Amino acid sequence: MDDVTDSVFRRIVRSAGSPDLFFTEFTSADGLCSAGRPRVMDRFLHTAEERPLIAQIWGNKPEHYRCVAAEVREMGFDGLDINMGCPVRKVTRKGTCGALIGNPSLAAELIAAAKEGAGELPVSVKTRIGISSPTSEEWIGFLLAQGICALTIHGRTVAQQSKGEADWSAVSLAVRMRDQAGLSTRIIGNGDVKTAEAFFRRAEETGADGIMVGRGIFKNLFLFRAIRNHTAGFPSEMTEFSHLDPEHKISYFHRHLSLHRETWGGRRSFHVLKKFAKTYLTSFESQGKLMDAVMRARSYMEAHAALESWLGERVADRHHFLTDS
Numbered sequence: 001m002d003d004v005t006d007s008v009f010r011r012i013v014r015s016a017g018s019p020d021l022f023f024t025e026f027t028s029a030d031g032l033c034s035a036g037r038p039r040v041m042d043r044f045l046h047t048a049e050e051r052p053l054i055a056q057i058w059g060n061k062p063e064h065y066r067c068v069a070a071e072v073r074e075m076g077f078d079g080l081d082i083n084m085g086c087p088v089r090k091v092t093r094k095g096t097c098g099a100l101i102g103n104p105s106l107a108a109e110l111i112a113a114a115k116e117g118a119g120e121l122p123v124s125v126k127t128r129i130g131i132s133s134p135t136s137e138e139w140i141g142f143l144l145a146q147g148i149c150a151l152t153i154h155g156r157t158v159a160q161q162s163k164g165e166a167d168w169s170a171v172s173l174a175v176r177m178r179d180q181a182g183l184s185t186r187i188i189g190n191g192d193v194k195t196a197e198a199f200f201r202r203a204e205e206t207g208a209d210g211i212m213v214g215r216g217i218f219k220n221l222f223l224f225r226a227i228r229n230h231t232a233g234f235p236s237e238m239t240e241f242s243h244l245d246p247e248h249k250i251s252y253f254h255r256h257l258s259l260h261r262e263t264w265g266g267r268r269s270f271h272v273l274k275k276f277a278k279t280y281l282t283s284f285e286s287q288g289k290l291m292d293a294v295m296r297a298r299s300y301m302e303a304h305a306a307l308e309s310w311l312g313e314r315v316a317d318r319h320h321f322l323t324d325s
């Protein structure tokens with residue numbers, strides 16, 4: 001997820017409960033082949049802890065796909081994914097991402113170029129079910145015919161953006177079409193999976209080979225742990241981040257801030273971290289006051305200090321409570 005799943009957050013997620021694989025933020029193949037390359041390359045920064053890791057790219061120039069795919073292979077990624085789903089106007093008006101659903105001939109050229117550059121590295125596609133209305137059968141059939149190793153389907157149209165509920169029928173359809181064609185393409189379903197129960201229900205209903213989780217990680221940082229423990233019968237409180245005590249939640253936030261400064265200090269804005277505040281500062285008394293203080297912070301130091309000061313006040317309150325009673 002753009003501005004979310006950078007190397008730092010992937011490491012945090014890995015430590016909280018591991019998914020089977022990660023994807024990078026979507027990364028412009030055109031940008032990588034331009035003068036702005038060093039900044040765009042930051043999106044591919046990763047450590048061994050984040051493997052298996054798939055590099056996701058977008059753009060509309062086959063020659064750039066060929067070249068970037070070859071680089072991705074050399075950089076040690078485990079696969080290359082092509083974004084054919086992002087609905088953001090800034091990218092679709094250039095005819096890329098979600099707009100490619102309406103331009104199969106360019107989509108085919110891009111996939112072929114990526115495969116050529118990637119060599120043995122698996123090439124996959126992530127897409128939606130249509131542009132303004134679902135065109136799943138035609139579009140999925142077309143993508144399956146391109147010889148990709150995996151296909152992720154987010155059950156919304158481009159026009160829907162993030163609105164409404166994801167329609168998973170296209171995921172079941174893709175599984176059936178793949179089986180009928182006797183192909184080995186892995187089908188991955190995506191959209192609105194926020195709990196371990198939803199994860200297993202969707203997998204069972206659709207027969208998908210994998211489930212991709214996006215925003216669900218904001219709601220429960222332990223979601224992948226919950227999914228892994230689902231059948232192991234672990235107590236549920238171990239798999240709900242919100243059940244941790246505030247000190248423990250705050251220690252995750254401290255770690256995120258420290259890793260971000262170590263990794264990006266000066267290269268990526270400190271302010272992007274504020275979008276994670278709700279994930280860490282959840283379900284405890286006076287969280288609102290702490291959240292306000294974090295939102296006012298202008299630097300890593302101020303954010304660390306806000307967290308420490310809240311913890312200090314909490315200890316003092318407890319002390320008063322014990323001595324007064």
Ligand SMILES: Cc1cc2nc3c(=O)[nH]c(=O)nc-3n(C[C@H](O)[C@H](O)[C@H](O)COP(=O)(O)O)c2cc1C
Pocket residue numbers: 001002003004024025026056083085086126154190191192193212213214215216
């Ligand atoms: C902030 C944000 C950034 C996103 N960035 C990307 C991206 O870079 N590449 C991508 O394939 N999907 C991206 N998505 C879409 C998600 O991967 C996912 O398809 C969508 O949110 C639906 O799944 P979910 O309900 O599990 O989040 C992004 C979504 C959000 C909310």
